[in-house]
Amino acid sequence: MSLVEIHGISKSYGAVQVLKDVTLDVAKGEIIAVIGRSGSGKSTMLRCINGLEPVQAGVIRVDGTQVNDPKTDLRKLRQEVGIVFQSFNLFPHLSVCDNITLAPRVVKKQAPQAAREVAREVLARVGLxxxxxxxxxxxxxxxQQRVAIARSLAMRPKLMLFDEVTSALDPELTGEVLKVLESVAQEGMTMILVTHEMGFARRFGSRVVFMHEGRVHEQGPAAAVLAEPKTPELQSFLSAVLH
Incomplete structure (x- = not known):
């Protein structure tokens, strides 16, 4: 059974349709690299998966729970679905430990000492x-971005969503964040990443999904799709990002 099922979703902001009949299934343990130009609907799709954005049509399920059912408890769902953005969204007035343990203490009612142990463990996983x-x-x-990833891991989610997590970083720092993503991937976490990092997509992606004008335009095994794009749109996109 798929961990994530997206069937025919459409999403508009006013008169602008950003997602057009998107369908995508993600199996447990898969690593999906979502690529495409700005404005192709990649980030919007991620935000719909954990209910941050409502959809106008179609169905999204995560582990059997329908995300876009009004009766679904989205706060509960988001404990299972970690999301990390390009802006780190850390609370500046809280220590790293408090940033990481805030949700486990408040949402999961973890005792402070136990939460601190979890924080120590997830920081070790990201090398901090x-x-x-x-x-x-x-x-x-x-x-900071590695702390943001650790904060998501502290909730022990079933699914991690990463939205351009390296795009605000210079190349040297990008490398250290990609290393962390690699280790999370190797632990068997199901991941959907919107990314410009084609090398990462090729090495670690089980599948590449190329979005174009709000649709899933082309998808398939990562190495094959990146080596031999079938559509002119993906060919021109890759020649722009790889050169």
Whole structure:
């Protein structure tokens, strides 16, 4: 059974239709790299998956729960679906530990000491265990993004969504964040990433999904799709990003 089922979703902002009849199934443990030009609907699709954006048509299910059913408890759903954005969204007045443990303590009613242990463990996974009591202002952009990923991991989600998580970083910092994504991928986490990092998509993506003008235009095994794009739209997109 698919962990994520997206069937025929459409989404408009006013008169502008950003998603047009999008269908995509994601199996447990798959790593889906979503690529495409700005404005092709990639980020909007991610936000629809965890209910941050309502859809006008179609159905989205995560692990059997229908996301766009008015009766669905979205707060509960979001405990299962981590999302990390390009802006790190850390609370500047809270320490790294408090940023990470806020949700587990409030939502999962974890005891402070247990939550601190979880924070220590997820920081170790992103290579920042020495920053437990640091503040965001004391960290580089790459470190802040790794803390944002650790914060999502602390909720032990079934699915992780990454929206252009390296696009605000310079190349050197991008590398350290991609390393963390690689290790999360190797742990078997189901991941959907909107990304410009074609090398990462090729090495770690089980599948590449190319979005164009609000539709899934082409998809298939990552290495094959990137090596031999079938459509002129994907060919021109790849020649623009790879050169």
């Amino acid at each position: 265990e020495d920053k437990l009591d640091a503040y965001p202002s004391q960290l580089s952009g790459g470190q």
